Amino acid sequence: MKIVRRKSHNEAERKKRGLFVYSVSLVLGLSSLVYLVYALSSLILPIITGVFLAYVFRPLMNAKGISKIPKPLRAIGVLTSLVAFIAFLSTTVAKQIPGDEDTLVLQVRAQYKLNAKYEQIMGLGEDEKKGNFLYQLLGKELNPMMKSINSSLHLEPEEEKRIEYMSSKFNYVDPIPDKYYQYFLANKSRKEAAKKAEIEKEAEKTSLAATNPELETPLEKSESESSLLATIAQTFSHWLVAPLLFIFLLFDQGQILKWFIGLVPNRYFELTLTVVNQVDLAIGKYLRGTLMQCSLVGLSLSIGLFLVGVNLNMAILIGTLAGLANAIPFLGPFLGLIAGLGYALVAEDISPILPFLDPEHIFLAVLVVVGIAQLLDNAVFQPVVLGNAVNLHPIVVVVGVLGASIIFGFAGMLLAIPAIVVAKVIIGTTLKELKAYQII
Amino acid sequence: MKFREAAKIFWDYLSIQSKVKSHLDVVQFLRKLPLFEGLSERELARLNEVLYHRSYQTGESLFEYDQPGAALFIIQSGEISIEIPSGENRFTQVAVLPSGSFLGELALLDDSPRSASARALKQTECFSLFRADLHKLVETDPEIATRIYKALATIVGERLKATNELVNHQDENSPQKIA
Numbered sequence: 178m179k180i181v182r183r184k185s186h187n188e189a190e191r192k193k194r195g196l197f198v199y200s201v202s203l204v205l206g207l208s209s210l211v212y213l214v215y216a217l218s219s220l221i222l223p224i225i226t227g228v229f230l231a232y233v234f235r236p237l238m239n240a241k242g243i244s245k246i247p248k249p250l251r252a253i254g255v256l257t258s259l260v261a262f263i264a265f266l267s268t269t270v271a272k273q274i275p276g277d278e279d280t281l282v283l284q285v286r287a288q289y290k291l292n293a294k295y296e297q298i299m300g301l302g303e304d305e306k307k308g309n310f311l312y313q314l315l316g317k318e319l320n321p322m323m324k325s326i327n328s329s330l331h332l333e334p335e336e337e338k339r340i341e342y343m344s345s346k347f348n349y350v351d352p353i354p355d356k357y358y359q360y361f362l363a364n365k366s367r368k369e370a371a372k373k374a375e376i377e378k379e380a381e382k383t384s385l386a387a388t389n390p391e392l393e394t395p396l397e398k399s400e401s402e403s404s405l406l407a408t409i410a411q412t413f414s415h416w417l418v419a420p421l422l423f424i425f426l427l428f429d430q431g432q433i434l435k436w437f438i439g440l441v442p443n444r445y446f447e448l449t450l451t452v453v454n455q456v457d458l459a460i461g462k463y464l465r466g467t468l469m470q471c472s473l474v475g476l477s478l479s480i481g482l483f484l485v486g487v488n489l490n491m492a493i494l495i496g497t498l499a500g501l502a503n504a505i506p507f508l509g510p511f512l513g514l515i516a517g518l519g520y521a522l523v524a525e526d527i528s529p530i531l532p533f534l535d536p537e538h539i540f541l542a543v544l545v546v547v548g549i550a551q552l553l554d555n556a557v558f559q560p561v562v563l564g565n566a567v568n569l570h571p572i573v574v575v576v577g578v579l580g581a582s583i584i585f586g587f588a589g590m591l592l593a594i595p596a597i598v599v600a601k602v603i604i605g606t607t608l609k610e611l612k613a614y615q616i617i
Numbered sequence: 618m619k620f621r622e623a624a625k626i627f628w629d630y631l632s633i634q635s636k637v638k639s640h641l642d643v644v645q646f647l648r649k650l651p652l653f654e655g656l657s658e659r660e661l662a663r664l665n666e667v668l669y670h671r672s673y674q675t676g677e678s679l680f681e682y683d684q685p686g687a688a689l690f691i692i693q694s695g696e697i698s699i700e701i702p703s704g705e706n707r708f709t710q711v712a713v714l715p716s717g718s719f720l721g722e723l724a725l726l727d728d729s730p731r732s733a734s735a736r737a738l739k740q741t742e743c744f745s746l747f748r749a750d751l752h753k754l755v756e757t758d759p760e761i762a763t764r765i766y767k768a769l770a771t772i773v774g775e776r777l778k779a780t781n782e783l784v785n786h787q788d789e790n791s792p793q794k795i796a
Contacts, residue, residue, distance in 0.1 A: 239753075239756065239757045430666060431666060431667065435669060438669055439669075439670075443671060443673060443677055443678070443679070444678065446669075446671060446688075446745070447680060447684075447685075447686070447687040447688055448687075450669075450688060450747045450749070451685070451687045451728075454747070454749040613684070613685050614684050614685065615681075615683075615684060
């Protein structure tokens with residue numbers, strides 16, 4: 178046996194130089210990263226989407242029973258099935274997106290139905306103008322809201338002419354149903370009444386303004402219209418990155434990770450492997466769990482809505498949107514509810530599959546379906562699928578979602594929680610392992 | 618003839634030949650190790666996909682005593698010194714491992730702390746097998762993983778036997794022996 182002495186003078190010098198090189202590289206690397214993120218901010222979302230999808234679908238590549246199939250074939254298989262699924266979903270969605278004329282009719286229907294429902298709930302029929310108890314209680318708050326919704330749904334003079342034209346049997350082979358034309362007329366008279374009231378109010382105001390000029394408020398209405406085509410073209414060129422990244426990452430056989438691990442100094446080799454593995458496990462479990470949970474919520478909503486009489490394509494569309502939105506805590510379920518109620522508002526001739534349901538009560542049925550889907554989500558899907566994957570404090574969730582929505586808009590809202598979870602797991606695991614390896 | 622030469626230059630240019638050669642070299646090297654006994658060339662090539670290649674300078678540490686173990690190391694070339702602490706900044710060398718040996722195999726079973734430190738005595742090239750990668754092999758390539766675990770069990774068993782014999786031998790020679 179022989180005694181070995183360590184930490185010679187040379188080694189200390191080398192460490193010093195190493196530290197210098199690493200810190201300079203770190204500063205340079207970080208500053209270029211910040212610049213790149215700032216300069217290429219429009220690419221961030223497509224990149225995240227591509228990486229996210231590849232990451233989530235990666236286990237399919239290594240699924241049991243298909244490991245004998247060559248990897249490129251497996252990657253092509255996964256890609257083809259994903260493209261087929263997206264194509265199916267987008268054609269279903271595209272079918273439901275109304276054209277120009279349909280949008281006008283939908284607008285007419287929505288406005289009429291909304292007012293009719295409001296009057297029905299508040300007891301504002303022809304003979305009972307004063308309204309019921311609910312109206313006495315909430316009328317003052319709700320009336321201005323209804324007024325602003327109505328003013329945004331009112332048709333422009335050209336649009337009114339178009340509806341008149343479309344309803345004429347002489348001009349159209351397939352004119353809009355008479356019922357909708359009646360809705361249109363009702364809306365029109367409502368608009369005229371509102372205009373009249375406005376003029377009267379204005380006159381009152383001017384007489385008041387003569388004595389008190391501070392009351393005058395300018396009418397604000399600004400609509401910015403940019404070149405839509407250019408925006409679409411630009412967005413598509415950016416979004417090309419997503420499928421490319423998806424394919425490359427799916428084809429990758431661990432070379433990318435090996436390359437990154439190759440950059441790690443020997444001292445941190447085992448530590449890095451451990452951290453990467455634990456982060457991969459936690460994030461993979463969370464992201465796949467969330468995707469599964471959202472899909473299940475979307476599916477149960479679609480089935481539920483279909484059962485209460487929503488047509489199949491629309492049920493799939495609302496289910497998909499609500500499932501996607503379910504990734505946003507708190508707000509997601511509301512978006513699903515709004516989409517469902519919005520449909521219930523304009524829907525005509527509903528024939529529920531469940532025999533005991535009254536088509537008149539579709540509003541209530543949609544509410545119950547959304548409620549059941551949420552109950553299933555909270556009582557079954559989340560505990561079973563997600564378990565205690567990652568626990569975030571509600572305050573973190575609320576502030577995170579709000580903050581991300583301010584910075585990145587809707588996409589930020591959708592990605593806020595996964596991003597916070599990823600950061601939490603990476604930081605937590607790294608600190609824990611740094612301590613375990615006695616580095617800090 | 619000219620076409621063949623051109624094709625050969627093109628082939629070399631793509632450096633596929635050298636890649637294939639180094640790949641085959643690794644497979645040939647792995648084949649000689651008792652840990653990977655019984656694995657076919659295809660299986661060794663698959664195993665090579667999850668191995669990390671690391672280079673260590675003279676005096677550089679592979680792992681330290683008492684730190685959690687995460688990977689097995691296989692020495693491709695060079696020499697590794699196995700040391701246990703014997704005071705502040707003092708270590709006692711208990712073994713020197715030549716190329717073709719492997720160390721830290723218990724890390725493939727769990728993350729219990731290393732029982733010794735390992736340090737390169739000269740420029741050393743190693744392959745490393747990470748525990749989680751071996752666990753994943755159980756899912757994706759159970760034949761490979763089973764053979765490795767079996768070999769590992771045999772090796773650990775033999776070492777346990779040797780240690781027991783050593784302890785028994787010391788007990789027999791001890792003057793304070795009671796029974």
